[in-house]
Amino acid sequence: MSTREYDLVVIGAGPVGENVADRAVQGGLSVAIVESELVGGECSYWACMPSKALLRAGSALRAARDVGGAAQAVTGQVDVAATLKRRDAIVHEWNDASQVEWLQSAGIDLVRGHGRLSGERQVTVTDADGRATVLVARHAVAVSTGTAALLPDIPGLRDARPWTSREATGVRDVPASLAILGGGVVGSEMATLFASFGTAVTVIARSGLLGGVEAFAGEAVKQALTDAGADVRTGVEVESVERIASGDVVLSLSDGSEVRAAELLVATGRVPRSQDLGVDAVGLEPGAWLDVDDTLRVRGFDWLYAVGDVNHRVLLTHQGKYQARAAGDVIAARALGRAVDEAPWGAHVATADHSAVPQVVFTDPEVAAVGHTEASARAAGIGIRVLDYDLSWVAGASTHADHYRGQARAIVDEERRVLIGATFVGPDVAELLHAATIAIVGEVPIDRLWHAVPSYPTLSEVWLRWLEAWGR
Structure with a gap:
């Protein structure tokens, strides 16, 4: 068994771990990063990149069909x-x-194998041949191991060999029929994707589609899926699952009906990759989310950080990379005795995780949202005004498509007179989202936004329509 020493050891070489390591190296630290699969992680090979690449063909085709x-x-x-x-x-x-070449060019050492915490500031890495290497961290260990698909406790489900998002985005042989359990982002996007492939899709979503955003967004996606030939069933649960002799999967539902499909995709949530991480060696619970403060340091430790999905703050790659930039910088600052900026919106904290998280769902239609929904703002006790506008009424919509359908909602804090939430639903609305994110993070006064003139004719003219609804 060999031993190597670094200032920082990062477990997990996905985009989050890569960014933690890169920022720490730029800050003057020596860094090793541990990876048991592919450098680049879930996002690069089984999630964000392949799913959006697969969805794009259907999106482009739909867009072309709606322009004379x-x-x-x-x-x-x-x-x-x-x-x-x-x-x-x-x-x-x-x-x-x-990706490995990039690590080398950035001055980050890659250690292949499964990394486990084996003591304070210590990680033991076991490679594919069973050889162990002990990495000792002089200052910190950062866990960026992400999440895995949750398989709910439904009789027969595991024996039915269901797909998770990995099998769906890595598909080689497209099935004739697909049942999807779950109506969140993964379930909705994969339903959109496989419907575009000509697969007969059935979605079982007990609470409806896209429950975390405004209700009108989920309803619009449900209608589009139905129009595309998908069967979307809400208000029912799966009681049992069986893979029958023919190879098909049969799902028995709580309303007494059955769904039969060639394959079953389970998209009911995520669990942290902390089960086989050795966290029990430092007094933490295996399989649990790692609770962190705003500098991404695990509570109760001065050397252990958890960055990205594994801390359960926001399960989005771009937000994990945002956390990673703050974490890498603060680890270097603390290691080298530099000043630490822990003030809200400071350089070393992930403040935006609490109030300005942007997300795009690449369904038909697209859904783009940031900040509060009406429900979350009211639950937080904020006095708000809701501004709704039909995007098809904007001049840019008529030039964009012949039958444009969409909706936009702004949530305004009446007391502070600033935007605190925005939701857009419609073709290509993802490109509207960053302007709203900037307005929320920058707390731009509504009165100042009157002077941010949208180009004509574009969908961005919805900002002017919102302001007109607000009044001066």
């Missing part, structure tokens, strides 16, 4: 084989050589 002149040129359906080939190129055929 382009619609007449569309002569077929999504080419599934070509779409999968493009996905393969984007994930580099699940080869991480380019």
Whole structure:
């Protein structure tokens, strides 16, 4: 068993771990990063990148069909084989050589194998051949191991060999039919994707679609899926699952009905990858979320950090990378005795996790949201005014598509007269989101926004319509 020493040891070389390591190196520390799978992590190979690559073909085709002149040129359906080939190129055929080269160029040492905490400031890495290497951290260990798919405790489910998001985004043979358990982001996006492939899709979503955003967003996605031929069932639960002799999966539902499909995708949530992390060696519970303060340090420790999904603050790659920048910088500052800026919106804290989290759902239609919903703002006791506008009434909508349908909602704090939430639903609304994020983070006064003139004719003119509804 060999021993190596670094200032910082990072467990998990996904985009979050990479950013923690990079910022710490830039801050003057020596860093080792541990990875048991592919450098680049879930997002690069099994989540964000492949899913959006797969969804794009159907999105582009729908957009072309709604523009006179382009619609007449569309002569077929999504080419599934070509779409999968493009996905393969984007994930580099699940080869991480380019990511490894980047680590080397950034001055970060890669240690391949499964890393476990084995004591204070100590990580033991076991490689594929069973060889162990002990990494000793002079200053800190950062856990960036992310999450795995949750499989609910439903009789027969595990024996039915269901898909998780990994199998869905890595699909090679597209099934003729697919049942999807769960109506969150993954379930809704994968329903959109496989419907575009011509698969017969059935979604079982007990509480409806996209429960974390404004209700009108989930309803719009449900309607689009129904229009695309999907069967969306809400208000029912799966009571049992069986993989029958023919190879199909049969789901028995609480209303007495059954759903039969070639494959079953489970998209009911995520669990932290902390079960086999050795956290019990330092007094923490295996399989639990790692609770952190705003500098991403695990509470009760002065050397242990948890960054990204594993801390359960926000399960989004871009927010994890935001946390990573703060964590890498503060680890370096503390290690080298520099000043630490822990004030709200300071350089070393992840303040935006609490009030300005942006998210895009790449369904049909797209859903883009940041900050509060009406329900969350009222639950927080904030006096608000809700500004709604039909996006199809904006001049840019008529030039964008022949039958544009969309909706936008702004949530304004009446006392402070600032935007605290925004939701957009419609084709290509993702590109509207960052302006709203900036307005919320910057606490831009409504009166000042009158002087931020939207270009004409674009969808951004909705900002002017909101202001007109607010009044001066």
